[in-house]
Amino acid sequence: MRWTFSWAGLVFLAMLIVPNLLWTKVRPKGYDQLEQQENRVLVALERIGQVAMSACAxxxxxxxxxxxxxxxxxxxxxxxxxxxxxxxxxxxxxxxxYRDLGMIPIPGAVLPVAAGFSLAVYGRNPFLLGATVIFGIGHVGIHWRHRQERK
Incomplete structure (x- = not known):
């Protein structure tokens, strides 16, 4: 395998990071309470996956x-x-x-995981694929639980 810089990965990361930075200024009312109850294992997987995806993408x-x-x-x-x-x-x-986007549940969690998976397939990057799986378990898991706790 010969590795090269991925412009697609850079654009993907920018599209992922910019809205999340803006979100820190307008977090949903009541999110802090949900955040305090998050499963520590899922949070650890999410954070590890975030760092690994950022590097591997x-x-x-x-x-x-x-x-x-x-x-x-x-x-x-x-x-x-x-x-x-x-x-x-x-x-x-x-x-x-947490509102669905059409037929996509928890789109803020599901869509970046689907995109990361597709980017890993496109770039033939098994490291990104592994990082996306780790991130997806944590990120989707956390937000799925938040959504269920709200019901």
Missing amino acids: LFENKSPRSWLWLVVVFGCMGLYERYWIRYFRSHHTLQDF
Whole structure:
């Protein structure tokens, strides 16, 4: 394998990080209470996955797979950005934060994991794939539990 810098990975990370930085200023009302009750194992997996994904997304195999995988990556990330725009235009409640996007449950957690998985396949990057699985277990697990606790 010959590794090279991934421009697609850099764009993916920017699309992932920017809305999350903005979110820190407009967190949903009541989120702090949910955050205090989070499963420590899931939080650890999420954080480890975040760091690993950030590092691994910047590299791809010299001969990536079909560009159709990039369409999937940026299709997921486009929906992710749409989710954030809807949230930022809302009243910033937990209901707004966990509202489905069409048929996609907890889109703020599911879409970046799907995009990370697709980016790993596109770039033939097994390290990114592993990091995405770790991140996905933690991130989706945390937000699935938050959503269930709200019901």
